[in-house]
Each structure stands twice: as C-alpha cells, then as structure tokens.
Amino acid sequence: MRYEALHFALRNRKLVAGTVVILVFLVAGLAGPLMFDHGPNDYVGPPMAAPSGEFWFGTTTFGQDVFAQFLYGLRATFLVGVLGGVLAAAVGMVVGFVAGYRGGWVDELLTMLTNIVLVLPALVVLLIVNAYLGVRSIGVQALFIGLTSWPWAARAIRAQTFSLRSRDFVDLARLSGVRTPRIILREIAPNMSSYLFLTFILLFGSAILIAASLDFIGLGPTEGVSLGLMLNNAARWSALQLGLWWWFIPPGAGITAIVGALYVMNVGLDEVFNPKLREM
Amino acid sequence: MLKLDGVSKVYRVGAFGGRELKAVSDVSFEVGEGEVVSLIGESGSGKSTLGRMILRLASVSGGTITLDGRDITSIKDRKEYYRQVQGVFQDPFSCYNPVFRADRVFAMIKEQYFPRAGADEWRKRVEGALESVRLDPGNVLGKYPHQLSGGQLQRMLIARAVLLDIRLLVADEIISMLDASTRIDVLNLLADLRARGLGILFVTHDLSLGNYVSDRTVVLRHGKIVEMGRTDLVFGSPAHPYTRSLLASVPRLHAKWTDAEMTDAVEDVPCAYHEAPQESRTRPGLAEIDSDHYVACADKEKA
Amino acid sequence: MALNVTDLRVYYRTLRGEVKALDGVTFSVADGEIMGLAGESGSGKSTLAKSLIRLDGRMRHVGGTVELDGAAMPLSDDDAMDEFRFRKVSLIPQYSMSALNPTRKIGRMVGELLDSRGERPDRAELERRLELVGLSKDVLDRYPIELSGGMKQRVVMVVSTLLNPSLLIADEVTSALDVSSQKAVATTLLGFRDRGLVTSMMVVTHDISLVYQIADSIMVMYAGRLAEKAPADVLVTAPRHPYTQQLVSALPEVGVRYEDRRLAGIPGSPPSLLKPPGGCRFRDRCPLAFDQCAEQPPFAEVAPGHLVACWKAE
Amino acid sequence: GGGSSTPTGPAGDGAAGGGAAAPAGGSGGAFPRNETLYTSGTQWGPPANWNPLREWDFATGTKGLVYETLFMYDPNTDKFTPWLAESGDWTGELEYTLKLRKGITWSDGKPFTADDVIFTFELGKMETVPYHPLWDWMKSAEKVDDYTIKFTFATANYQEWANHLYSRAIVPKHLWEGRSEDEVMNGVNEKPVGTGPYAYQSHDQDRMVWVKRDGWWATKALNKDVKPKYIVDIVNSSNEVAMGLLLQKGLDLSNNFLPGIANLVKGSFGIKTYYDQPPYMLPANTTWMWFNTAKKPMDDKEFRKAVAYAIDTKKIVEGVYGNLVKASDPSGLLPQWDKYVDKNVTSALGFSYNPDKAKQLLADAGYKDRNGDGLVESPSGAKISLKLIVPAGWTDWMEAARVISSSAKAAGIDIEADFPDYNALVDVRNQGKFDLVLNNDKQLANTPWLYYDYLFRLPVQKLQSTTNFGRYENKRAWELTQQLDQVKPEDVEGMKKITSELQKIQLGDMPVVPLWYNGLWSQTTDSTWKNWPTSAADAPKYPPTVWRNWLEMGGTLMLTELQPASGG
Amino acid sequence: MRRYFGRKLLIYGLTFFVAVTINWMIPRFMPGDPVQSMLSRANVAQPAAVEAMRAHYTAMFGFDLPLWQQYLNFWGALLRGDLGISIWLFPTPVSDVIIRAVPYTLGLLIPSILLSWFAGNRFGAFAARRKWLDNTVLPVGYVLTATPYMWLAILLAWALGIVAGVFPVAGAYGFDLQPSLSWGFVGSLAEHWFLPFASLFLVAFGGWAIGMRNMIIYELEADYVNYLRALGAPARLVRRYAFRNAILPQVTGLALQLGVLVAGALVTEIVFSYPGLGHLILQAIQNQDFFLLQGTFLFIVIGVLIANFVIDVAYVLVDPRTRTGMGEAA
Numbered sequence A: 001m002r003y004e005a006l007h008f009a010l011r012n013r014k015l016v017a018g019t020v021v022i023l024v025f026l027v028a029g030l031a032g033p034l035m036f037d038h039g040p041n042d043y044v045g046p047p048m049a050a051p052s053g054e055f056w057f058g059t060t061t062f063g064q065d066v067f068a069q070f071l072y073g074l075r076a077t078f079l080v081g082v083l084g085g086v087l088a089a090a091v092g093m094v095v096g097f098v099a100g101y102r103g104g105w106v107d108e109l110l111t112m113l114t115n116i117v118l119v120l121p122a123l124v125v126l127l128i129v130n131a132y133l134g135v136r137s138i139g140v141q142a143l144f145i146g147l148t149s150w151p152w153a154a155r156a157i158r159a160q161t162f163s164l165r166s167r168d169f170v171d172l173a174r175l176s177g178v179r180t181p182r183i184i185l186r187e188i189a190p191n192m193s194s195y196l197f198l199t200f201i202l203l204f205g206s207a208i209l210i211a212a213s214l215d216f217i218g219l220g221p222t223e224g225v226s227l228g229l230m231l232n233n234a235a236r237w238s239a240l241q242l243g244l245w246w247w248f249i250p251p252g253a254g255i256t257a258i259v260g261a262l263y264v265m266n267v268g269l270d271e272v273f274n275p276k277l278r279e280m
Numbered sequence B: 001m002l003k004l005d006g007v008s009k010v011y012r013v014g015a016f017g018g019r020e021l022k023a024v025s026d027v028s029f030e031v032g033e034g035e036v037v038s039l040i041g042e043s044g045s046g047k048s049t050l051g052r053m054i055l056r057l058a059s060v061s062g063g064t065i066t067l068d069g070r071d072i073t074s075i076k077d078r079k080e081y082y083r084q085v086q087g088v089f090q091d092p093f094s095c096y097n098p099v100f101r102a103d104r105v106f107a108m109i110k111e112q113y114f115p116r117a118g119a120d121e122w123r124k125r126v127e128g129a130l131e132s133v134r135l136d137p138g139n140v141l142g143k144y145p146h147q148l149s150g151g152q153l154q155r156m157l158i159a160r161a162v163l164l165d166i167r168l169l170v171a172d173e174i175i176s177m178l179d180a181s182t183r184i185d186v187l188n189l190l191a192d193l194r195a196r197g198l199g200i201l202f203v204t205h206d207l208s209l210g211n212y213v214s215d216r217t218v219v220l221r222h223g224k225i226v227e228m229g230r231t232d233l234v235f236g237s238p239a240h241p242y243t244r245s246l247l248a249s250v251p252r253l254h255a256k257w258t259d260a261e262m263t264d265a266v267e268d269v270p271c272a273y274h275e276a277p278q279e280s281r282t283r284p285g286l287a288e289i290d291s292d293h294y295v296a297c298a299d300k301e302k303a
Numbered sequence C: 001m002a003l004n005v006t007d008l009r010v011y012y013r014t015l016r017g018e019v020k021a022l023d024g025v026t027f028s029v030a031d032g033e034i035m036g037l038a039g040e041s042g043s044g045k046s047t048l049a050k051s052l053i054r055l056d057g058r059m060r061h062v063g064g065t066v067e068l069d070g071a072a073m074p075l076s077d078d079d080a081m082d083e084f085r086f087r088k089v090s091l092i093p094q095y096s097m098s099a100l101n102p103t104r105k106i107g108r109m110v111g112e113l114l115d116s117r118g119e120r121p122d123r124a125e126l127e128r129r130l131e132l133v134g135l136s137k138d139v140l141d142r143y144p145i146e147l148s149g150g151m152k153q154r155v156v157m158v159v160s161t162l163l164n165p166s167l168l169i170a171d172e173v174t175s176a177l178d179v180s181s182q183k184a185v186a187t188t189l190l191g192f193r194d195r196g197l198v199t200s201m202m203v204v205t206h207d208i209s210l211v212y213q214i215a216d217s218i219m220v221m222y223a224g225r226l227a228e229k230a231p232a233d234v235l236v237t238a239p240r241h242p243y244t245q246q247l248v249s250a251l252p253e254v255g256v257r258y259e260d261r262r263l264a265g266i267p268g269s270p271p272s273l274l275k276p277p278g279g280c281r282f283r284d285r286c287p288l289a290f291d292q293c294a295e296q297p298p299f300a301e302v303a304p305g306h307l308v309a310c311w312k313a314e
Numbered sequence D: 001g002g003g004s005s006t007p008t009g010p011a012g013d014g015a016a017g018g019g020a021a022a023p024a025g026g027s028g029g030a031f032p033r034n035e036t037l038y039t040s041g042t043q044w045g046p047p048a049n050w051n052p053l054r055e056w057d058f059a060t061g062t063k064g065l066v067y068e069t070l071f072m073y074d075p076n077t078d079k080f081t082p083w084l085a086e087s088g089d090w091t092g093e094l095e096y097t098l099k100l101r102k103g104i105t106w107s108d109g110k111p112f113t114a115d116d117v118i119f120t121f122e123l124g125k126m127e128t129v130p131y132h133p134l135w136d137w138m139k140s141a142e143k144v145d146d147y148t149i150k151f152t153f154a155t156a157n158y159q160e161w162a163n164h165l166y167s168r169a170i171v172p173k174h175l176w177e178g179r180s181e182d183e184v185m186n187g188v189n190e191k192p193v194g195t196g197p198y199a200y201q202s203h204d205q206d207r208m209v210w211v212k213r214d215g216w217w218a219t220k221a222l223n224k225d226v227k228p229k230y231i232v233d234i235v236n237s238s239n240e241v242a243m244g245l246l247l248q249k250g251l252d253l254s255n256n257f258l259p260g261i262a263n264l265v266k267g268s269f270g271i272k273t274y275y276d277q278p279p280y281m282l283p284a285n286t287t288w289m290w291f292n293t294a295k296k297p298m299d300d301k302e303f304r305k306a307v308a309y310a311i312d313t314k315k316i317v318e319g320v321y322g323n324l325v326k327a328s329d330p331s332g333l334l335p336q337w338d339k340y341v342d343k344n345v346t347s348a349l350g351f352s353y354n355p356d357k358a359k360q361l362l363a364d365a366g367y368k369d370r371n372g373d374g375l376v377e378s379p380s381g382a383k384i385s386l387k388l389i390v391p392a393g394w395t396d397w398m399e400a401a402r403v404i405s406s407s408a409k410a411a412g413i414d415i416e417a418d419f420p421d422y423n424a425l426v427d428v429r430n431q432g433k434f435d436l437v438l439n440n441d442k443q444l445a446n447t448p449w450l451y452y453d454y455l456f457r458l459p460v461q462k463l464q465s466t467t468n469f470g471r472y473e474n475k476r477a478w479e480l481t482q483q484l485d486q487v488k489p490e491d492v493e494g495m496k497k498i499t500s501e502l503q504k505i506q507l508g509d510m511p512v513v514p515l516w517y518n519g520l521w522s523q524t525t526d527s528t529w530k531n532w533p534t535s536a537a538d539a540p541k542y543p544p545t546v547w548r549n550w551l552e553m554g555g556t557l558m559l560t561e562l563q564p565a566s567g568g
Numbered sequence E: 001m002r003r004y005f006g007r008k009l010l011i012y013g014l015t016f017f018v019a020v021t022i023n024w025m026i027p028r029f030m031p032g033d034p035v036q037s038m039l040s041r042a043n044v045a046q047p048a049a050v051e052a053m054r055a056h057y058t059a060m061f062g063f064d065l066p067l068w069q070q071y072l073n074f075w076g077a078l079l080r081g082d083l084g085i086s087i088w089l090f091p092t093p094v095s096d097v098i099i100r101a102v103p104y105t106l107g108l109l110i111p112s113i114l115l116s117w118f119a120g121n122r123f124g125a126f127a128a129r130r131k132w133l134d135n136t137v138l139p140v141g142y143v144l145t146a147t148p149y150m151w152l153a154i155l156l157a158w159a160l161g162i163v164a165g166v167f168p169v170a171g172a173y174g175f176d177l178q179p180s181l182s183w184g185f186v187g188s189l190a191e192h193w194f195l196p197f198a199s200l201f202l203v204a205f206g207g208w209a210i211g212m213r214n215m216i217i218y219e220l221e222a223d224y225v226n227y228l229r230a231l232g233a234p235a236r237l238v239r240r241y242a243f244r245n246a247i248l249p250q251v252t253g254l255a256l257q258l259g260v261l262v263a264g265a266l267v268t269e270i271v272f273s274y275p276g277l278g279h280l281i282l283q284a285i286q287n288q289d290f291f292l293l294q295g296t297f298l299f300i301v302i303g304v305l306i307a308n309f310v311i312d313v314a315y316v317l318v319d320p321r322t323r324t325g326m327g328e329a330a
C-alpha cells in the first residue's frame, strides 16, 4: 500500500511538478544567499539598474541587488509559511482531534470557538492586531497567522476524527487499555496522515499569502527582507511609475510560483491518496 | 458471572443533546461461565449498544452491570476489567488500523499488559494463541491487514482476546461479514472456547447461527427483551409473535418459504404472556412460561 | 433465450497487472428465469453483474460476447450500451440507500430520467407500481432524505424496472438487511417477475439459503470462473461440484446445533486472480483433485439444465 | 490615472445637479481642464474640517485661500508683506500698533474690521487654542478705531510676535462670536467665510475643491489675481499615486516626496522642480538626530561628538534620497538663515563624516573595544548598544536609519535601527525612554529662534512633547534663546551675536546632530499652467507649495503668478 | 429549523461579542497614547498649550474613566450606532467616515464575489469534464488563486494603467468630475472600478473554478451518479445533477471565504487608492486612528456576519437535506 502510493506519487505529473518547483525555490532560498558577499539591503550597485549580467534582477532605487533580496526573501517567505503553517496545523489538529474524539460538550465548546474564529475575517483581525502591537518580526507574524488561520483545518480534522472515532480499531485500542491521547496520536492521526499533510500544505500556502499581504501593507517585519516586503518597497518607491519592473515582478512571481506549486502539489497528493481521483 | 440488571441506555442526539433516544431499556440477563448467550434482534434493536456497555465503551444510563457481583463501573482500572472481558467486532477489516501491520493488535496487548515480557517469551505466547485459533503464525504475522482474509483477521482478534486469559467475550456479529465457507470455522472456534470455560455473548441477527452455538438466547426488539431462555426452547417453541415472525423469515436450505409465510400473517397469534401464571412473572415485564423460557407481552408493546 | 453469455472475459487493470476477475464464463438465462449467482467473496459475481450493465473505468472487456434477446450487447462501447440500459437490462444496486439524487424530489427525478431517455413518463403506471411495493404516491413529492432506508430501496426497485427490462440484475441487495427485511425484498423481486415487470433476473448474493427461496436456478462462481449451474433444488440437494458441495454443507440451518452436528468449513483460500494457476482453480482445496485437474474442465451439461465444471462430475 | 486620461464628458447633457454644486461651464459636472489647478501632497486624509484654528489638520487652503493672515512672509527674501494689515509698527517698547487695510470684505459681504482681528487674538484666551501661550506675555489688544489696533505686552518677544503676525488666520467675529470653546477648537466650520481669493466648492474623500470667488480685495488693492478658477487638491493616498498622476499630467503641482523624481526631471517627462539639479528642492526643514542626554553614554558630549562624526550623511543624501536633499550645515540652520550662521564657529567646531576622527574621539574619551567585537564599550566597561528609532512605515527615514546604523557600526558604535509604530515612538520619545530618535518637526519660519527654542527649551518636563526631546539641560543656552526672542527682527547683528553664542554651545555639546535638509517637495508640469517658481532667472521665487501653513509664506502669491499654458 | 438558526445566531452573537471586546481591549492595553500622538502631529509649539489640549482630548475621548466604565460606555455608544470620533479626520464621526467609504467597497466586493462565484463554478464544472481543458486551463486557475491579490493588482495597474494607459489607476472617479448623474461621471466611475474589480475577480475566479472542478469530480463518483449511468441517463442529466449538488458545498465555501475575500478587497483598494474601507484601514493604521480602526473593523465584522447569515439562509433554501435533517434530528 505504501509502495503503491509512492508509485503513484512518482507518476503524478502535478505532484512531481509542484514538488520540483518548491524544491528549486527552497534550495535557492537556502543556498542562494551564500553566493553573495553582501547583504540583501546593502547598496552595492548603481541605482535603478535594469537586469544585467552582474545584477540578474537589476537593482533598486538605492542600488540594492534585487536578486539577492529575492533569494533572502525566499527564506523569510518559507519561514513564515512553515512556522505559520505548522502552528495553524498544530492548533487545528489539537482542536479538531479533541473536539472530534471527545464529542459532547467539549465538542460543542470547541466547535463554537472554531466557528467564532472562522467567521472573524482573519486578515482584518491580523491587520488590527498588527497595527496595535506593532508586530515587527517574522516569528511574531507567523505566530499571529498561525493563531488565526486554523479554524477550517480544525473543522475538517474534526469531521475526519469523528468518522474515524467510530471505527472499530479505535474501540479495540480502548479495549487494550490505551489512553485517549495515545489513541489519538497512534491510532487516529496515522490514518489521517495524508489528510493532515494536505491540510498543512494548504495552511502553508495561505500563511505565505497572508504574510505577503501584511508585509505589503507595511505591517511586516521591519528588519530583513521578504518577498512581501520587496513588493511593499517597490510600491513605496514608485517602481511602477519609474518603470522598474524588475523590482516588483520577481517577488510577486516568486510568491505565486511557490503558493501555486503548493496548491498543485496538494491536488497531486490528493490524487495519489485518493484512488477515486486517480482515474481522471 | 456477568449479570445485567435493568440496564438501559439513552442516547442524547441532536444539537446540545436536545432529543433522547432510548436504545436499550430495562434489560436483565446473565451470562455464566462456559455459557454462550446469543443476542438476537433486528437492526437497531440495541444489540451492539448492549455489547458496548458491557465492554465499557458506552456509559450505562440506568441499571447495573456486574461481574462476579462487582459493578463494572466501580472497577476504576479499566485494564483490570479488560483483562477479563474482551470484545470482537463485526467488521474484521475495520478492527485493524490499516496503516500498521496486523500483529500490532498483539503488540498493543504486550505494551499495556505485559510490558516486562521478553520478546521471545512473548512471541511464543502469541504463536500459542494463534495456534489455538488454528492459524499458522508464519502465515499471518508481519502482514498488513489488507493482505489477510477476513476469517484470518477475525481469528487473530479472537487470539488477541485469548492472550489475556479472559473470562467473557463479547462477539458482536463477528461472522456476518465472513464468507459462508469461513464463518463456520469461526463459529466452531467459539464453541471450542466455550468448552474451555469462556463465557460468550454472541450478538447476531442471523438466527440459524445463534441457534448453532448458543446455550441461551435473548431476543431483543426496540431495546427491550421480548423473549429469552434456553435456545432449544426459544427456537423450538417460540412464544412471542415477533420471535415467530423472525423465525419464519429465516431462509432455509431445504424448505422454501410457504405462501402463508410470504404474507405476514403470524402477527395474529396471541402471545404466551397472558397464559403464563401470575407467580411466574419473576422478572418485570416477562413471564416464565417454561423453565428458563421467558416472554414479554406483545399487546403491551403495541400500545 | 433471454441472455446468452459466451466466454466472457473481463479484467481489471491494476498496478501489478491484470486481475482476471471474469475469465471465460459461458452461460445463459432463459426467459422468465430467476437465476441466483452465488460464490464467495472475490469470486467475480459483481464483476459479472457490472459487465452486463456498465464497465467502470478500470474494467476491460477482453473477450467474449453477450447477447440479450438476440441482440449483441456492445459491452465496451459505453455510448452504444445506453440503448440497452434501463430498457433491456436494468440494475438494482447494492447502494440503494444512496442511489437517489439527494437534492431532487423523487417524482421529478424519475420524470427527468425518463425524459432524458426519450420515454414519456406515465404517472399513473408509476403510482400503480409504487402501490405494488406498498408505497403511497406521495413519496414522489418527497426528497430521498425524507424516506426510510426500506422505502428508498423499494423506490429504487420500482424505478429500475419501470421500462420492463428483459433482464434485471440485483447485486447484493439484501446483504445489509436483517432477516425480515431480506424476506420482504426477496418476495418483492419474485413479485416483479411473476407480474411480468421483468422477464428474467439475475440475483447476486453470497447467501445461498436466501437465493434458494426465490431463484429458479443457481449459478456458483469460483475464482472468476463458473463452477456449477443447476436448478435451485438440485443445486441445494444434489450439487455435483466439490466446491458447491462443501459450500452447501457449511451452511448452518435453524435447528442445527453445534453439539448435534459439527459443520466444517472449506480449508484453504481461493487463488489470486492476478496470476491464476492453470487448470481447475479449485484444485488446491479440492479433496477430489487428481492429475487431470491441471487442465481446465469444461462447463459441461451433466443433466438437463445442470452444468458443472469438474472432471469428476458425471 | 485620474484627471486627464478620463474622457471628457459629452457636451450639453444637462444632467448636472444644478445649483451651486455644479461648476459653471462644466459639462457633465466636469471641471474644465484649462481653468483648473490640480495639486496634491498636502492632504493625507479626506478633508475633515475647515477650522483655521486647527492648524495641523484643517483642509489645506482653509488658511491662505479662505482665511488670510495679517502679513505674508517670504522666507526666500526674509521679507514681510502687509496683507490684511496695511502696516504694523512697534510704537513703544511694549506696544505694537497695527493698521488694517480698508475695503476688505468677508465673503458674506460683511466688512473686515479691527474687531475681527481683536476677536481672533482674544480667542487665544481659551486654554485649548494653540496660541493660548501668547497671552502669557501679551497684555491686551485694544481697538483704536475700526482699522487700528493697539497691542500691549508684558514682555516683548519680538521674534515670536513677528511669527504670529503672519501665522494667525483672522476669523470673522460676526460668525464666530458666541461659539463655545469646544466649537471653536473642535468645530468643523463647514461653510468657511473668509477674506481670501477662494471659497469652498465641494469635497469628497479623495479631493478638496476650491472655487475662485469674485471680489477678492487684493485684485483691486494690489492688482493681484489668482488665475485658476478651480483648485482641486487631491488627497494623497500614496506617493506612487501622485507620481502616476503627475506623469499623466493629471497634476499640475505635486508637493509630494517622490523618490526617484530626479530621473524624471532629467528625462523628457515635462516635470520640473525648483532647481533643475541637485538638490532639486528648496529646503523646508532639518532632520535632527536627538540624543537622550539623560542616559548613558549619551550624557557624554565626547561620545555624542563621536557619533556625529561617524554618520555618513552623504550616503543618505545620495543613496537614500538620490540627491533630492542636501546635507545639513553643522549648525542645522536652514540655508535661508545662513546669515545667522557664524562661519567661524562652524568651521572651528563643525563636524563632518570622518570615521577616523570618530574613532579617535572615542578612544580619547575612554571608549574602547574590550571584547574584540569591533564595537566599543564605555569607559566603565559597560556594553553600549543603542537604538535609533524611526516611525515604522516612514520608508525614507527607515532607509536613512539603516545607513546611520551601519556607518556608526563601522566606526565602532553599536547603533541599531528600530522601527516602532508612530504612537509608540511618540510615547517613548516624549517620556525620554529612547536612545536616539530622528525628528524634523520644526519648519522653516521667519526666525531661527524657533529652532533654538526647539533645541534648548527649559525646564525639562515629565513629558517633552514638542521640544528638547533630548532633555538637554543648559541654562545658559535657554537664557540666550529667550534673549534672542527679544531682539527685534530688524536687528540682524544683534541676533547674530546671540546665535553665534548658541552655535558655540550647540556644536561644543552636540545635544543633537543635524543631518540633512528635507526638501520643500515640489514638482510641477507646464501643460496647463506655467510660470511656476523656479531658480530660473525670470521665474517667480515664491516657495512653490500649497502645504498647510505655507500659503502665507508665498503659496498664495505663487497662485497669482500662474499663467494658463495655452494663452488662454 | 428554528433550532438551527437559533444556534447560528448564538454563534454570530458570540462572535460579535468577542470581536467587540477584542476591539475595545486592544488599543487600551497597547503601548502608545492616541491623544499624545494626535497632539504630536498638531505640532503645537508651547508645551503649556499642549498640556491643556491633552487634558481636553483625554476627557473628550473618555480615557480618564475607569476601564469598566469605558467598556460599558463603548457598548452603549455602539448600540446607539456611535463609533466615536475619528482622530485622523477630526472631528468627523467615525460612522460618517465609514458610510462614505462603504459604497465603494461594496461596489467592488459584491460584483466581484458574486460574479467570480458564478463564473468560477460554471467554468470549473465545465473544465472538469473536458480533459484538455482540465489539463490546460486549470493550471491557470491554480496560478490565479496563488496570486497575492496585491500583486495581480500591481501587475494590472502597471500593464493596463501605466504602460498601456487604458485604465486609470487611482481614485474612484476622475478628479475633474463631481458626482452627478451624467454619462461622463458614470463612465468615469466604471473606468476606475474596472481594474480593482478585475484583480479581485480573477483571483477569486481561479479559486472557485478549482474548487468546483474538484467537487464535481467527487460528485461524479457518487452512488446516484453511478445509478443514473447504469440506467443509461445521458451525460447531460448527470452533469446537471452533479453541478447542482456540487454547488452546495461551494455555497458554504463562499461563507468560509468571505473573510479572505474581504481582506483581498482591502489590499486591492490600497493598490488602486480606491477610497473604500481598505484604504480607510490603511490610513487609520498609518495615522494611528484607533477609533476609525475600531469602527472599520467592527463594520467589517458585522458585514461578514450578516453575509454569513444570508448565505446560511440561502443554503437552507437550496439544500433540501438541511431542511428536513433539521426538522427531524438536529
């Protein structure tokens, strides 16, 4: 069964393409910055230079290397995505598992909480909280994204847990004297691993998008670079009007490519895990 | 050994538990050592619910369940209880976590009950248990559930229960998902276990199977007992119209349904309850019409 | 002859190769015949049933022909098959509980279905048939969710037979039911045939005792092939194939008790259909197996209407 | 964008709302392009009030286009021009007599008289009116006749008074009389009635429209006329938008900071700035870096000096601003105040970017790098790690702060740029809980006294909300500042004597570091209106801006010099 | 049914309560004093004057009361529809500021949400049954959903606005116009509206198309589809049923996505300087106008809640399963 999944995984064009794109960007983000002996914000070149052999993506109004910013920015983007995604997935899982497994009033309560957070427009809440708190680091940004984007994941996981909870092997584990947290962890979660993974991918993608929006509005981290901040800076320094397309195209394209690849990967994985879809 | 006394179960359904659903009401019977009691009834009659209450997978809403006179809810240590009482369920495939190897059910027992047992010693025990359910250990160990047949899986579950030296087994429709050719093997196995002194609560909706293995039979309908007693009496001279109609519906190999049976005319026959003497109504709502043969009133149910 | 199946082969495409789920079956069902199709799990019963109505995406029609009322059915041509479906061959699925579109009222759905097949919906006839299965006509104004499981099943039965098909296939329609409902469904099926709403019927089940109650003949499959076909009484009382014999003897009957007569199962398990062994597929489990069994025995008629695939069956 | 690229409305459709709301002559509610002046860069939010006392948030133009001041002041020439006043003179040590121009009427037709002026000044007796402190040293404003007023003072703060003379918008007594303090300060004043050349026409979230009013007094009295019939002041949403509009000639005058504009000025986009080469703009204010002198090691003037030497201002000017600004004089005084700069003092004590000197100063004062991290520790061995705060979102300053941080580090001083939100920054700044902060609150004005007041004002209070953020305590400097206030503006020599002293103290103690002059951001296009102020010989020299509080410093006069580009 | 709505209303009520409380709490427990920063902007010279003004405004905004009193007052004012006075646009009441911006935001949101939803679902269902469409056009859908709203907006603004000069990129109508019922004005409105609308529409469209495509594929596997197929029902009918059933989860999806879409609109407005709520929020943030921020936030929350409720009602109307399900069990 495992091998079968792998077999399909390797043959699924969507999954492979998505994964390749993600890996390329990941490697670029991890290894790329080592190419430079200057920081992403250093004034290293002539201002407003178009892409050239020396500066692949051109330079900003200050003469910063856009390519360097892009590669460093990838790091931040991945970091926010992973941290935000992991946190949201973790909260979503805890809430979803507990609500789904426990049922009863615990479920009622958690479902209520979930619904409340769900109907609150997350980005707007983030805007407000960010504005007040003056969140200024990637970590805190990821924290807030994680804390607001979990509800749909929790809902989905709850529903899944609900159906798994009544499966006999769960009862059997209970008959073996296994305790609840362990049952959730060892019996239920592994059965949803593909689902959890899919959830995480989606949360990962949405965390990146939310972070980019926050950065763009100027509520992003003030130090360092991220793709969203690059967009923000490009807009603020009139890159559009000055025709510095090389400044605002790459970061947006980078985000789109990463998130798009994640989504495509998600569909691919779905097809791998879900035999019904494979026939398509 | 196991005694149910006026057991009921109310499920709260709907939002905020707004509605009540009485799945089991006022059920009393006993399962003795080395005795097979079959629990028979149509779908939704509360059979599984009873089983789950005995297995402490569902809480008891009313009445008591006692094991050797001890209320089972007072046994704080669930492990202690499960060492004596175990269950096997209907769908052998869903009893195994599909992502793990099938023998994980044994590992779980070791982890929880025999953490100190040596690997070799444990292996021997498992093999012994498997052989007692007539499985070739080499054939089944180390495989994934989907690589095994339903019969094999079902027998492994019984082996798992056997590992614990249990005294009571709740077998909830354990053969209805099996092929005709394998189900009889599992049934025979149960009978063998009984011979070793195991009490078995055999839940089924297939009357012929119940008849095949059990000593006593309890017929449930809408959560209430309509008839119970020695199997030969219940099947031989069913006293309640419901039992009769059930029996009439059973397809038999050598007799086709008669035209009379095809039209459900059996309901007209009055129940035996009223003919039983007053003093024999030892259990509430049931009349003892023969030694160890009880029946409920059909008219009262209609009302 | 209503249905003539000749050497039908249908395989499943899988990763590990082709599963030969139906590997050369030849049989026929006469007009007015109710044929029970029995056999253990995985023997290819559903595959046969599906083949006759709609191949799913992974099934491949490898060979053989099917003739219904003299017309050859283009099994592998999905569009051409539409001509046969519903009008000539129809199906009562196992999943009757979920076979109705949940967001359409039943009457409307039926109307649209008939419309789409170019048939004129006959409301009166529909109501008459509903009455036949004990349903009032106002179910037509209800959504499926408003009906109980049994009602839904009866609705499906009525819908499937609305165009009086020559062949009705009922795949495991009773497996999930308790005895009293099983009986009700079985007698309804019988009633359909008796009233001439369907010409002949193929009832797929693994419960021989049940199918015995209504079937004229019973066919037993084993590992993708036919083992035996005989009139119902004959098959139950005097089966010729060793597999059938063992199968029948393993069935407990009301009244049979463990202490009285210990029944025995069939040891061993059926072969994989991925690479089935040549010859008789029951060979490994067969107490009578001998050298000749390495060769596939023909499905030969040993008595009128009694066909067996076994060298030992004379 | 906006203006020019939108289709001109189809002619003669009569659907316009009619009445006062519809601009005369416009078809379909459109403002005829050749009669309309589009400006931007002044208003950062929808126009919300037309209350001339709310000098920080009234709709731009409320003062200058509608309400007028007694005098105009031109910072380029340092000249006062009588405006509503005909003349004004110190008629005694503590007595100032003001004569008003006759024949001026309010836009509702009522005559403008001494009562209005007295009323306006007396409004300052209300606690919350921003010029309330005037009454600390002004004794009375008395009406001599309808056009003459006599002001008497307890202390003659000549410099400050001169500032009041061109800063206070005069409001009509007949309409404002009887308004409560709350109405006066917090009232919206929807229908402003003033003496100026324009009247309120309409406004929306993203614009303020003024319409020329008939019978402006200056046309007759001074032969000055404003040319644009409409002034549409576009609310800034962002600088990019302004630049986009400017490029499409949807704007005639943009007073926005437009990064990269230098490229466009050099190109063929028809965009002009005051100078056609760096720094392109007239200077408008100085950006200062304040040390919190109440904290170690900023309490050490040697350390402060070292920091001053360590800052690479040139990199800010060129890298961050692309030469749109100019590095500041060591005194921090704007070029318009050049005459008050004692060159001897600045050449002797002035600083410039010199990392070696900075290191030298540090070493001499005992600041050494003891732990080898390349950053110095204080003489006592304590680690030095300072934060330079700049409001988040002020991108140019953020960039500048990063440059400061890196050049300071290069000299061995650990300064980190930090970007709290504006509110938080204000909090810590006012409470004195910061290390270093950038600030440019004080604008160009008639007197350098304003700058010295900003630098040296005492006593230090719990909250320092507008001046002396560094809590720098120097009694002598504060005395000199007060003395400077009491020198008559004509007495330049007298002022210079004091400013020279002050500069000595300032450069010797270095409580703040002046960094660069922010420009009087202004870019214009000639497509509809021409004759903008520029450095060219024949062009007007008024400050080319419609910024709040700058119209009375020449903005209004600029409008009178404009000419239609296409002759008519 | 009544139960169902009672429950929903309870959730909405609680959400509202939580939102209001958060909203009230944050500015009061965060660093920075709005009055101080307001005065700091006022840039009044003399410290003494500042002190007087500070006292005045602190009392005016009620910051001198005990917290619980402030909280109660907040609710009281809220229920009267009074959201306080904007600091940034002093002395305009926050509700006035919001009311002026709302038409623009709704004008963007409602068409883009509804149109993208309809078009996306149609298109997704269409693509799901054509392999070549599925393989060629759907990737575009993925790219679209993955696009950050503001980037697409920037690209459109740049390409169609600045480079091609076809569309204006700022404001809601030409700066040479005044609101009137003329063709010129309406045309100008439409012209300014188009790009922000298009960028919102496109991103959302991609999402719906993909969602629908997946839903349809699942739906085509459903038992009732198999049954219809077995009865030889033509693909047309099957698709019609599948579409109808697949659209139901998309209705719920719409409710779930609402917050995201609103957020997208905010960001898009910022790019195009479109004078709606998004623009307002940004300004309120940049100007530290807590009251305006609170008001806008509340307004959006209420809007989203109402929209959610409308969707709930709509869902009940279109899906018979919920209706009966609720009548009996739930």
Ligand SMILES: Nc1ncnc2c1ncn2[C@@H]1O[C@H](COP(=O)(O)OP(=O)(O)OP(=O)(O)O)[C@@H](O)[C@H]1O
Pocket: B011, B012, B013, B021, B022, B023, B041, B042, B043, B044, B045, B046, B047, B048, B049, B050, B205
């Ligand atoms: N967890 C539960 N919550 C609510 N109702 C339940 C629950 N479990 C069972 N029920 C209800 O209780 C009644 C009895 O169910 P039970 O499963 O005991 O029947 P059963 O006799 O085992 O039927 P079957 O033969 O179908 O297994 C049914 O009406 C069922 O719907």
Ligand SMILES: Nc1ncnc2c1ncn2[C@@H]1O[C@H](COP(=O)(O)OP(=O)(O)OP(=O)(O)O)[C@@H](O)[C@H]1O
Pocket: C012, C013, C014, C019, C021, C039, C040, C041, C042, C043, C044, C045, C046, C047, C048, C058, C206, C273
């Ligand atoms: N989609 C599929 N892909 C691959 N193999 C399949 C598929 N469906 C069925 N098979 C295989 O085909 C063989 C016949 O299956 P089929 O479903 O016809 O059996 P059956 O007799 O109906 O069994 P049951 O009684 O369990 O329904 C089995 O070996 C099964 O594993």
Ligand SMILES: [Mg+2]
Pocket: B047, B048, B049, B173
């Ligand atoms: Mg059950």
Ligand SMILES: [Mg+2]
Pocket: C045, C046, C047, C172
């Ligand atoms: Mg089958």
Ligand code: NI
Pocket: B270, B271, B272, B273, B274, B296, B297, B298, B299, B300
């Ligand atoms: Ni009775």
